[in-house]
Amino acid sequence: xxxxxxxxxxxxxxxxxxxxxxxxxxxxxxxxxxxxxxxxxxxxxxxxxxxxxxxxxxxxxxxxxxxxxxxxxxxxxxxxxxxxxxxxxxxxxxxxxxxxxxxxxxxxxxxxxxxxxxxxxxxxxxxxxxxxxxxxxxxxxxxxxxxxxxxxxxxxxxxxxxxxxxxxxxxxxxxxxxxxxxxxxxxxxxxx
Numbered sequence: 472x473x474x475x476x477x478x479x480x481x482x483x484x485x486x487x488x489x490x491x492x493x494x495x496x497x498x499x500x501x502x503x504x505x506x507x508x509x510x511x512x513x514x515x516x517x518x519x520x521x522x523x524x525x526x527x528x529x530x531x532x533x534x535x536x537x538x539x540x541x542x543x544x545x546x547x548x549x550x551x552x553x554x555x556x557x558x559x560x561x562x563x564x565x566x567x568x569x570x571x572x573x574x575x576x577x578x579x580x581x582x583x584x585x586x587x588x589x590x591x592x593x594x595x596x597x598x599x600x601x602x603x604x605x606x607x608x609x610x611x612x613x614x615x616x617x618x619x620x621x622x623x624x625x626x627x628x629x630x631x632x633x634x635x636x637x638x639x640x641x642x643x644x645x646x647x648x649x650x651x652x653x654x655x656x657x658x659x660x661x662x663x
Contacts, residue, residue, distance in 0.1 A: 493567025
């Protein structure tokens with residue numbers, strides 16, 4: 472564990488993993504720290520405590536276990552044995568995304584993962600918008616390279632807008648859900 476904190480895409484990936492699995496499967500989740508042999512035990516304890524309180528807190532509270540990999544085959548074998556023992560003892564409730572898509576008949580945009588993805592895309596879009604604003608300002612000064620960057624940024628923004636639009640839940644679907652219908656077509660509606 473050489474990084475002092477989890478940031479950027481690694482943090483988003485962990486959040487998406489948590490949303491895809493859901494709390495019911497966190498008891499089958501094992502968080503493994505690596506490179507434990509490269510830092511002092513005090514540093515390792517401090518960093519783990521920080522990660523537990525900030526990044527991993529909800530996962531650990533929901534039942535995830537934290538183990539350390541010490542860079543040797545004995546440590547790897549212990550981790551694998553723990554995972555195999557733990558996961559054979561626990562009932563498999565299914566992934567959160569499976570439950571939402573199959574049992575609850577939700578569409579991807581209606582799932583927790585879809586909601587998280589939409590939020591992440593919106594954040595990225597806002598960053599692109601700010602980049603566009605700055606590039607426009609600089610391109611007004613006549614720099615040809617900046618003009619090209621501006622065009623590329625604008626193209627990226629159009630793609631993001633389409634992706635965000637595709638993740639929206641249609642109003643009619645929201646309305647049907649509001650009144651307790653799980654699924655509706657032209658001829659039939661199924662109550663939840």
